[in-house]
Amino acid sequence: MFEVLEVNHTNFYSFKKLLLPAHFEQLEKSGKDILGVGAISHTEPVGLLLVNLDTSSKFASIFHFVVNAENNEVDIIELLLDKVEELLEVGGFYTTDLTLTINQSVEEVQKILLQRAWSTMSAITHKYVAKTQRIQDKDWTSLFNRLDNLKIVHWSATQEDNINQIILNNDPWFPPKFSPLNGSNFIDSEYSFALYDNEDLAGWIICEKVANNMLLCKNIYVRKSATTRLGGMLLIAKLIRKIDDLNMFVTFLVEKNNRDMGNIVSRRFKNNIIRKDTLLKFVR
Numbered sequence: 001m002f003e004v005l006e007v008n009h010t011n012f013y014s015f016k017k018l019l020l021p022a023h024f025e026q027l028e029k030s031g032k033d034i035l036g037v038g039a040i041s042h043t044e045p046v047g048l049l050l051v052n053l054d055t056s057s058k059f060a061s062i063f064h065f066v067v068n069a070e071n072n073e074v075d076i077i078e079l080l081l082d083k084v085e086e087l088l089e090v091g092g093f094y095t096t097d098l099t100l101t102i103n104q105s106v107e108e109v110q111k112i113l114l115q116r117a118w119s120t121m122s123a124i125t126h127k128y129v130a131k132t133q134r135i136q137d138k139d140w141t142s143l144f145n146r147l148d149n150l151k152i153v154h155w156s157a158t159q160e161d162n163i164n165q166i167i168l169n170n171d172p173w174f175p176p177k178f179s180p181l182n183g184s185n186f187i188d189s190e191y192s193f194a195l196y197d198n199e200d201l202a203g204w205i206i207c208e209k210v211a212n213n214m215l216l217c218k219n220i221y222v223r224k225s226a227t228t229r230l231g232g233m234l235l236i237a238k239l240i241r242k243i244d245d246l247n248m249f250v251t252f253l254v255e256k257n258n259r260d261m262g263n264i265v266s267r268r269f270k271n272n273i274i275r276k277d278t279l280l281k282f283v284r
Helices: 012-018 021-029 073-091 106-115 132-136 141-146 157-168 231-242 259-268
Strands: 003-007 034-041 044-054 059-067 094-102 125-131 150-154 193-197 200-211 214-222 249-255 273-283
Touching: 003 073, 012 021, 012 034, 012 044, 021 034, 021 200, 034 073, 044 073, 059 073, 073 094, 073 106, 094 106, 106 273, 125 132, 125 259, 132 231, 150 231, 157 200, 193 231, 200 231, 214 231, 214 259, 231 259, 249 259, 259 273
Parallel strands: 059 094, 214 249
Antiparallel strands: 003 034, 034 044, 044 059, 094 273, 125 249, 125 273, 150 193, 193 200, 200 214
């Protein structure tokens, strides 16, 4: 029913709809530091798994694992894992972590990975892809005029100092996992903004331009209070107004427990979302 094969510089273009722009250059080089495995059903690509290989330490990281099928999602995941584990075992590699993007079957997939000796790394993250032109069509003027106590500035070293001071004072109003200073967060100051309630830092939206037509919003968090109630909307509005290119897409990553921001993206912009996936992270 499914054909599972290695993906490299000779055939990766057949899987282009499952790839991000940054992956094309990696696969074109076809070096020894990347391994790809894909699944095809009746000539249609339905799954793709990419692995970063550290040849010196023999560690492997599954950094891109996408399944795009209306049915048999779990079967495809297991087939791809079986194939890549076989190839990695032959090469003497140990897999340390895995990031998986799926459309459905979240609980079933989690159960299967736990049975395969994987451990859940973090809470479930929802991934929303939106066409910015649809959001730009909204009239944000009234929103900006109503919030005199709130202001937004481009992210800079000043905000990093603010965060460090909040942590130093042992008075963080945000969970540590939402800190914009986490090592995994590259901050693109052109598209990242901080929210202030009068003179106090009250939130942020951290973004990175990952391709000519794609922005990745990796972290959005606002302090919950009566005066910052519309802060999340304001941050997104500021980001959208910054974007000049009407053909730009933006991907929002929102952790399931970040309910306020999840509600803004999923409810307020439900007509703007062109794709929704679930992101799961595991470690060994």
